[in-house]
Amino acid sequence: MDELPIKSGDDVVRVRQCVRTAAAGSGLSLVDQTKVVTAASELARNALIHGGGGLAQVEVTASANGRPGVRVTFSDSGPGIPDVDVAMTDGWTTGSGLGLGLSGARRLVDDFELTSEPGSGTTIVVCKWSR
Amino acid sequence: MERVPIMKIGQILFVSIQIDLQDDTVLQLQEDLAEKLAASKARGVIIDITAVEIVDSFIGRMLTMIGSISKLFDADTVLVGMRPAVAITLTELGLTLSGVRTALNTEKGLRLLGGSV
Numbered sequence: 183m184d185e186l187p188i189k190s191g192d193d194v195v196r197v198r199q200c201v202r203t204a205a206a207g208s209g210l211s212l213v214d215q216t217k218v219v220t221a222a223s224e225l226a227r228n229a230l231i232h233g234g235g236g237l238a239q240v241e242v243t244a245s246a247n248g249r250p251g252v253r254v255t256f257s258d259s260g261p262g263i264p265d266v267d268v269a270m271t272d273g274w275t276t277g278s279g280l281g282l283g284l285s286g287a288r289r290l291v292d293d294f295e296l297t298s299e300p301g302s303g304t305t306i307v308v309c310k311w312s313r
Numbered sequence: 314m315e316r317v318p319i320m321k322i323g324q325i326l327f328v329s330i331q332i333d334l335q336d337d338t339v340l341q342l343q344e345d346l347a348e349k350l351a352a353s354k355a356r357g358v359i360i361d362i363t364a365v366e367i368v369d370s371f372i373g374r375m376l377t378m379i380g381s382i383s384k385l386f387d388a389d390t391v392l393v394g395m396r397p398a399v400a401i402t403l404t405e406l407g408l409t410l411s412g413v414r415t416a417l418n419t420e421k422g423l424r425l426l427g428g429s430v
Contacts, residue, residue: 191314191335198367199333216367216398220406223369227336272407282370286406 183241188229188256197226197238204252208242209312218252218310221287225256225306228283233258233304243309251292251311259303266296317342319349325426326353326388327419329361339375346379350386357426358383361419363394373408380413389414391422 184200187193201222205215222238229236236258243253263269272285288294293309314337320327326349328342346358360376362368368376380390392415403410416422 191337195333195335202366213398213401216396216402217405220367220369220402223367227369227371282407286370286408289405289407290402 183239186238186240187235188226188238188258189235190230194223194226194230197240198223200238200240201252201254204240204242205310208250208252210251210310211313214310214312217290218254218308221290221308221310222254222256224283224287225254225308229256229258229260229304233260236260236303245292245309245311249311249313251309253307253309255305255307257303257305262300262302262304263296263298264300266298270296314338314341316345319345321349321353321355324355325357325359325423326350326355327359327361329364331364334365334372336371339372343375343379343382347382347386350383350388355386356388358388358390359419359422359426360390360392361394362392362399363396363418365399366396368395368399368403368408370406370408373403373406373410377410377413380410384412389426391416391425393417393419393422 186197186200198219202219205218226238239255241253244250268274270285291308291310295307298304315332317328317330383390390413392413416425
């Protein structure tokens with residue numbers, strides 16, 4: 183498993199590259215690689231901007247039914263998300279963006295698990311499995 | 314931070330993105346392009362993304378904005394060379410890049426902008 187800090191824009195690029203390598207190594211198709219790397223880019227940026235920085239853990243693994251794939255865990259100790267259901271809708275944004283980051287990232291992966299407590303940070307686990 | 318070079322070829326500003334884009338690089342490109350547009354009186358911008366492996370919502374929004382900014386300088390923007398995997402991902406992400414014209418390659422992009430360089 184690779185652990186990468188997310189403290190700058192360059193770190194976001196490094197997370198993308200690490201997820202790309204893991205996704206290619208786990209046998210994902212080019213389209214699925216691109217989807218999971220794009221999702222990782224959104225979530226790494228969120229951790230940086232909204233979480234005040236964080237950590238990405240990237241691992242090659244397998245799903246419950248044995249399909250190889252990649253799992254990426256993003257964690258930050260930022261302010262957390264007060265209403266997760268609202269935050270997951272298209273167009274919801276705290277900043278000047280389009281509000282597609284979180285909802286879009288969920289559409290691009292197979293498994294998406296978000297845990298957040300106001301005041302104690304956010305953890306998001308995403309998985310993409312080969313077909 | 315790396316910088317994306319802008320080349321002026323005739324009336325066209327040509328941008329070929331060959332690096333892994335980080336957010337500040339895209340913002341810088343936006344500024345550089347606006348300045349070049351104001352100074353050069355170019356009437357078209359071609360952005361070649363053949364080498365770009367992912368376009369996420371931030372990069373996509375910036376590309377759309379570059380199109381809008383160019384319009385204010387009376388120039389059209391054409392995005393060329395998008396990879397199939399990027400097109401599929403962008404659509405699923407929910408980004409339409411509205412307002413930016415696209416072409417399969419630079420040659421077709423040039424033709425869209427009104428012919429020869």
